[in-house]
Amino acid sequence: MSLLSVENLHLQFDTDEGRITAVEDVSFELNEGEVLGLVGESGSGKSVTAKSLMQLNPSNAVYGPESGIHLELDSGIVEVLSLKKSQELEIVRGGAISMIFQEPMASFAPAITIGNQMVEQLLIHTSLSKKEAAELSVEMLERVGINEPAKRFFQYAFELSGGMRQRAMIAMALSTRPKVLIADEPTTALDVTIQAQVLELMKDLVKEFGMAILFITHDLGVIAQVADRVSVMYLGKIVESGPVREVLHSPVHPYTKGLLNALPKLDALDEPLTPVPGDIPSPLERPPGCVFHTRCPEVIADRCNASIPARADVGHGHAASCFAIKDMEEAA
Amino acid sequence: MTETPLVHIDNLNVEFPLGRKLLGKPPMLKAVNGVSMDIMPGQFYGLVGESGSGKTTLGRAILKAVPISSGKILFDDGDVSYDLVTISQTELKNYRKLAQLIFQDPYAALSPRMTVRDIIAEPLEVMELTKSRDETDERVREIAAKCRLNLEHLRRFPHAFSGGQRQRISIARTLVCNPDFVVADESVAALDVSIQADILNLLKSLQNQLGLTFLFISHDLSVVAHICDHVAVMYLGTLVESAPTRKLFANPRHPYTKALLSSIPSLDPDDSKKAQKLEGEIPSPSNPPSGCKFHTRCIFAEDRCRQEVPVWRELSDKHSVACHFSEKLSAAS
Numbered sequence: 001m002s003l004l005s006v007e008n009l010h011l012q013f014d015t016d017e018g019r020i021t022a023v024e025d026v027s028f029e030l031n032e033g034e035v036l037g038l039v040g041e042s043g044s045g046k047s048v049t050a051k052s053l054m055q056l057n058p059s060n061a062v063y064g065p066e067s068g069i070h071l072e073l074d075s076g077i078v079e080v081l082s083l084k085k086s087q088e089l090e091i092v093r094g095g096a097i098s099m100i101f102q103e104p105m106a107s108f109a110p111a112i113t114i115g116n117q118m119v120e121q122l123l124i125h126t127s128l129s130k131k132e133a134a135e136l137s138v139e140m141l142e143r144v145g146i147n148e149p150a151k152r153f154f155q156y157a158f159e160l161s162g163g164m165r166q167r168a169m170i171a172m173a174l175s176t177r178p179k180v181l182i183a184d185e186p187t188t189a190l191d192v193t194i195q196a197q198v199l200e201l202m203k204d205l206v207k208e209f210g211m212a213i214l215f216i217t218h219d220l221g222v223i224a225q226v227a228d229r230v231s232v233m234y235l236g237k238i239v240e241s242g243p244v245r246e247v248l249h250s251p252v253h254p255y256t257k258g259l260l261n262a263l264p265k266l267d268a269l270d271e272p273l274t275p276v277p278g279d280i281p282s283p284l285e286r287p288p289g290c291v292f293h294t295r296c297p298e299v300i301a302d303r304c305n306a307s308i309p310a311r312a313d314v315g316h317g318h319a320a321s322c323f324a325i326k327d328m329e330e331a332a
Numbered sequence: 333m334t335e336t337p338l339v340h341i342d343n344l345n346v347e348f349p350l351g352r353k354l355l356g357k358p359p360m361l362k363a364v365n366g367v368s369m370d371i372m373p374g375q376f377y378g379l380v381g382e383s384g385s386g387k388t389t390l391g392r393a394i395l396k397a398v399p400i401s402s403g404k405i406l407f408d409d410g411d412v413s414y415d416l417v418t419i420s421q422t423e424l425k426n427y428r429k430l431a432q433l434i435f436q437d438p439y440a441a442l443s444p445r446m447t448v449r450d451i452i453a454e455p456l457e458v459m460e461l462t463k464s465r466d467e468t469d470e471r472v473r474e475i476a477a478k479c480r481l482n483l484e485h486l487r488r489f490p491h492a493f494s495g496g497q498r499q500r501i502s503i504a505r506t507l508v509c510n511p512d513f514v515v516a517d518e519s520v521a522a523l524d525v526s527i528q529a530d531i532l533n534l535l536k537s538l539q540n541q542l543g544l545t546f547l548f549i550s551h552d553l554s555v556v557a558h559i560c561d562h563v564a565v566m567y568l569g570t571l572v573e574s575a576p577t578r579k580l581f582a583n584p585r586h587p588y589t590k591a592l593l594s595s596i597p598s599l600d601p602d603d604s605k606k607a608q609k610l611e612g613e614i615p616s617p618s619n620p621p622s623g624c625k626f627h628t629r630c631i632f633a634e635d636r637c638r639q640e641v642p643v644w645r646e647l648s649d650k651h652s653v654a655c656h657f658s659e660k661l662s663a664a665s
Contacts, residue, residue, distance in 0.1 A: 041524035042495070161613050162383075191382035191551065193610040196595040200609065218525065221597035244601045262529035264558040266581065266596065273558060275530035279494040295526075 003212050004030040004053070004071050004180055010064025011048055011057070011236075019062070020283045022048045023236045024291075030180065035206060035213045037227030037244065039220060039259075043280055045236035046216045050182045053080060053214070054093045071096055073179065094125050098173035102185035104165035108157035114141075115153035118172045125176045140171040144201060163194035170201065174209060184216045199226055220263060224248055229317075232256050235281065235291040242318030253320040254298045290323070298324045336408050337370035338513060338545050339394055344368070344403035346386075346393050350618055361618045363389040365569035366403075368644060371513075371545060373409070376536070378560030378577070379549045380592070382614050386569040387549045391515045394547065395431055396424060407431065409512045429459055432511040436518035438498035442490040448501050449486040452476060455509045471508060478538060479504040496527035500534065507538065517549045532559050553596055557581055562650070565589050568617055568625040571644065575651040585647060585658040587630050624655070632657055 011023035023045045030036050040046045051057045053069060069080040073096055083089045101107045109117060115137055122133035134153070141149035144167040157165055166186060173181060183202070187195040203226060206213060215227055223230050224244060231241035232255065240253040251257045258276035265271070278295040281287055287294045293304035300323055312325045346364040349357075363386045371377045381387045392398045394405060396416050405416040407427065414427050435441040442451055452472045455461075462468040476486060479500045490498055499519065506514060516535065520528045536559060539546060550556050556563055557577055564574035565588065573586040584590045591610045612629045615621055621628050627637040634657075642654045655661065 041526060163613050191614070192553070192595040193382065193591060194613060196597070196609050197611075199597065219597065220525075221599050224599050224601045225597045248599060248601065259525055260599070262526045263599070264529070264532075264552075264554040265599065266554050266557055266593075269557055269578070269581070273529035273532055275528075275533060276526035279496050279527065280524070282494070 002029040002031045002072070004069075004214075006049075006053070007068040007070075008064070008066040009049065009052060009069065010067050011045070011052060012062045012064070013058075014060040014062060017284055021236055021286055022061075022283065023052070026233075026236070026238055028231055028238065028241065030212045030214060032179075032212055033206060033210045034229065035215055035227045037223040037230040038214060038216045038233060039218065039223055039230060040233035041218055041280060043235070043283060044233040046233050047184055049233070050099070050184055050214055050216055053180070053182060054097050054099065055080065055083065055089060056093075056099075071179070090124070094121055094176060094178075096178055097180045097182060098176060098178040099182040099184065100166070100169045100173050100186050102188050104162065104169045104189070105157060107169055108165065110157055113154050113156055114160070114168050114172075118153075118175060121172065122175055136175055137171070140175045141168060144168070144171040144174075144205075145197075146171070162190055163197065166190060166194075166198055167201065170198075170205070174205060174211075177209065178211060180212050180214065182214045182216070185218070186215075187222060188217065188219070195222070202226060220248065220259065232259070235283070235286065237291055237321070239292060239322070240318075240320035242314075243316060246316050246318040252314055252318070252325050253292075253322050254296045254324065255292050256320075258295075258297070290321070298322075300324065335372060336410075338373045338375075338407065338409060339369075339371040339547075340404070340406040340408070341367060341369045341394070342404040342406075344390070344393060344405060345401045346389050346398055347401040359618070360401075362569050362620070363617065364393060365620075366644075367566075367569075367571050369564055369571065369574065371547060372562075373512075373545055374539075374543060375562055376539060376546045376548060376560045378556040378563040379547060379566060380551065380553055380556050380563060381566035382551060384568070384614055384617055385566040386617070387566050388517055390566070391433075391517050391547055391549050395433055395515055396427065397433075407513070425459075429461070429509050430511050431513045431515070432506045432509065434503055434506045434514060434516040434519045437522050438495055438502050439522070441502050442498060444490055447487055447489055448476075448481070448493075451490070451501060452486070452505045452508050455505060459509055461509055472504075475504045475508045478541065479507070479534065494527075495523050496530060499523060499527075499531050503531075503534065503538070507542065507544075510542075511544070513545045513547070515547045515549065518551070519548075520555060521550065521552065528555070535559065553592060565592065568614065568620050570625060571652075571654065572626065573651075573653045573655075579648075579651050585651070585653045585661060586626075586655045587632050587661060588626050590661075591629075632661065 007027050009023055009026040013020045013022055026049055038046045048057055063081055071078045071080055080092055118137035119133045122128055138149045138153050141152055146152050146167050187198050227244050230244050230247050231238045234255050240256045261274040262276055276295055289305040289307055290309050293299050303323055309321045309323045311319050311321050313319045344364055344367045347360040347362050350359045350361050352358055379387045393400055400417055407414045414423055449472055453468050456468050481500055520531050548560055560577050563577050563580050565572050567588050573589045610629050623639045624637040624642050627633040636656055642656050644654045646652045
């Protein structure tokens with residue numbers, strides 16, 4: 001069994017306009033020392049999927065009865081969705097799983113020093129004394145490439161630059177030695193030159209700490225540079241998944257192909273940009289059948305809008321859910 | 333070049349006071365520092381840089397939306413010409429009809445209490461460009477069709493629309509008064525990839541149809557590479573390099589441009605461009621480094637760079653750079 005496995009995750013939200021499906025039948029596994037990329041546009045359900053791993057979704061979230069999230073720890077297997085009390089949830093929240101968010105300014109408390117915030121979580125999750133926790137925090141700040149870590153320890157989040165804040169966030173997330181790190185768009189708010197630095201740092205840290213990373217982003221370029229495997233999400237479903245090279249070099253799902261064609265590429269300036277036709281449907285008007293059929297250039301009439309395509313394996317651990325692929329197989 | 337530029341900028345400075353001082357002048361933050369550029373009619377002019385580089389301030393200065401401290405901005409579309417430093421209030425009113433802005437965030441830019449028709453019609457009414465309601469409606473319908481909005485959309489409110497549709501509404505409002513010159517400030521940054529390409533294609537086709545000139549401000553080099561004819565790179569308030577797009581991307585002559593290009597994550601997992609990762613971060617504009625502003629992060633920096641501000645000079649046709657060692661740099665690569 002792998003470190004983390006998510007099976008048939010269904011997630012809906014109760015709202016004034018009715019029950020909205022955010023995640024539908026999502027399954028994936030994450031192994032030790034592996035970086036799994038989760039790509040998708042806004043509203044694809046990638047962030048809520050990640051938050052489910054720690055039950056961080058708001059109280060109007062309804063998990064489907066079939067949904068299962070298992071985490072294999074030294075102490076045994078934890079069924080995350082069965083944990084109810086916040087005390088029980090401490091095993092995963094900040095314990096086995098840490099999370100870094102997109103906007104580091106919003107993730108740090110503005111009126112507490114960086115150091116105090118780092119020490120606080122260490123006191124909750126480890127048996128370290130206050131002094132040891134402080135020493136470890138400074139060490140971690142240094143490890144993520146922050147200069148003058150002893151000085152930064154006593155500073156507030158607003159005194160740090162964007163890149164520095166994100167580094168501090170990473171230091172804080174890693175200081176409890178989590179098994180899994182969830183990184184939700186960690187570099188989106190950063191400039192490209194700083195993004196390159198942070199990505200480099202994260203790659204080094206995976207090697208050093210041997211943890212698993214669930215890396216959420218909308219940027220396929222970032223995925224190409226950090227992830228080992230990738231899952232592409234659209235309207236709450238994983239439409240394609242597989243090793244990064246396979247998926248990016250030979251995508252099979254029309255949505256993945258469309259995303260790659262829509263991306264401006266520096267080495268092909270003459271090629272026109274081909275947008276994915278249409279707009280992302282509102283979550284209130286979820287299309288029946290294959291969720292992508294309203295925008296799909298390869299749509300099969302009377303079929304894609306009627307039934308949901310099953311996952312089809314195309315080899316090398318690369319799979320996608322699309323009727324067109326099935327037909328390809330049958331033709332071959 | 334005999335053609336006159338639509339926008340001619342010469343040694344422009346925009347400064348903001350840092351706090352107040354009881355006696356004397358407060359220290360000034362130089363948001364735009366000695367920028368010179370020419371935007372030709374019909375050009376899609378790209379302006380790139382990291383946050384804090386002053387690209388938005390420069391765009392706003394051209395629209396006379398921030399006070400100009402010193403320097404020159406001339407606007408000349410062949411019929412009328414304005415000197416934006418000495419422009420009078422009445423002239424400014426006319427200038428506003430010719431130069432317009434598209435905002436970054438289509439969620440914040442549209443009033444939730446107005447219908448799409450009213451949003452698009454508002455500039456016409458404010459500028460008194462149409463005489464009757466019928467004329468206004470006709471103009472709104474015409475521009476809406478060009479921006480691929482249908483008539484049924486015009487009766488609805490912005491909340492009913494997705495990000496891409498909102499950005500099209502926002503573009504329609506900008507173009508309804510028939511401007512010559514449009515500043516698009518990070519106009520696709522808030523959009524998803526699959527929608528972004530659609531808006532870029534729309535901007536390009538509108539430019540061809542309506543003969544517009546664009547100043548396209550973006551932090552995304554690959555977007556700029558695709559849509560712009562000419563690109564200028566900004567760092568801490570100054571231009572470091574400016575060239576026709578292809579020249580700039582094929583043969584960057586400033587170490588900062590080079591580093592920016594190699595920082596873009598490649599789609600090929602096997603191509604990890606380790607070569608030129610920039611160290612450190614962009615210094616604070618309130619306390620910029622001496623000499624060449626980039627020397628604190630430049631791997632080629634020498635003593636000369638710390639003392640002497642590099643001159644903005646033309647290397648070859650339309651390719652200008654501000655670096656002491658551009659010749660050496662191109663030989664090294």
